[in-house]
Amino acid sequence: MDEKTLQKSGGCMCGAVRFETTGEPSAVFHCHCHSCRKHTGAPMATLGVFKADQVKFSGDERGIHRSAPGVGRAFCANCGTPLSWETAHNTFGLVCALHVSTFDDPDTLIPSAHSFYPERIPWFDAADNLPRYEGFVIGGALVRHGPAIEDLPG
Numbered sequence: 371m372d373e374k375t376l377q378k379s380g381g382c383m384c385g386a387v388r389f390e391t392t393g394e395p396s397a398v399f400h401c402h403c404h405s406c407r408k409h410t411g412a413p414m415a416t417l418g419v420f421k422a423d424q425v426k427f428s429g430d431e432r433g434i435h436r437s438a439p440g441v442g443r444a445f446c447a448n449c450g451t452p453l454s455w456e457t458a459h460n461t462f463g464l465v466c467a468l469h470v471s472t473f474d475d476p477d478t479l480i481p482s483a484h485s486f487y488p489e490r491i492p493w494f495d496a497a498d499n500l501p502r503y504e505g506f507v508i509g510g511a512l513v514r515h516g517p518a519i520e521d522l523p524g
């Protein structure tokens with residue numbers, strides 16, 4: 371299937387907010403930052419990064435929580451499902467990073483890195499050999515490859 375016609379879809383738990391993406395994401399990664407953890411309630415979040423014009427929302431208007439200057443965290447105002455990290459003030463352009471677990475077929479979005487690795491909960495790591503970055507994956511400093519098993523309790 372060619373890049374322009376590649377479509378993926380997803381939405382919140384109750385189905386009120388739906389989205390469709392066109393084309394491939396520019397990155398898929400796990401994020402350990404404090405803000406993603408608060409937004410999702412999970413020890414890490416996995417995001418697929420799309421340009422804003424690759425994403426089309428439908429159904430109910432999504433709620434937006436302004437988590438930082440120029441950054442919105444979108445969610446379903448009905449069921450509370452976290453949907454995206456969005457910004458219009460980014461050196462990479464208008465970005466809509468969607469939570470991979472909200473896609474109808476998340477199997478096809480395969481993470482290639484970890485971001486904000488030093489912010490992770492110390493008892494948590496993942497059993498993959500992917501690169502772990504200090505901050506953002508794009509242009510960020512590399513911390514290590516693979517889990518920091520020496521830091522884990524027991």
Ligand SMILES: [Zn+2]
Binds near residue numbers: 382384385450451
């Ligand atoms: Zn919902």
Ligand SMILES: [Zn+2]
Binds near residue numbers: 403406407
């Ligand atoms: Zn994050």
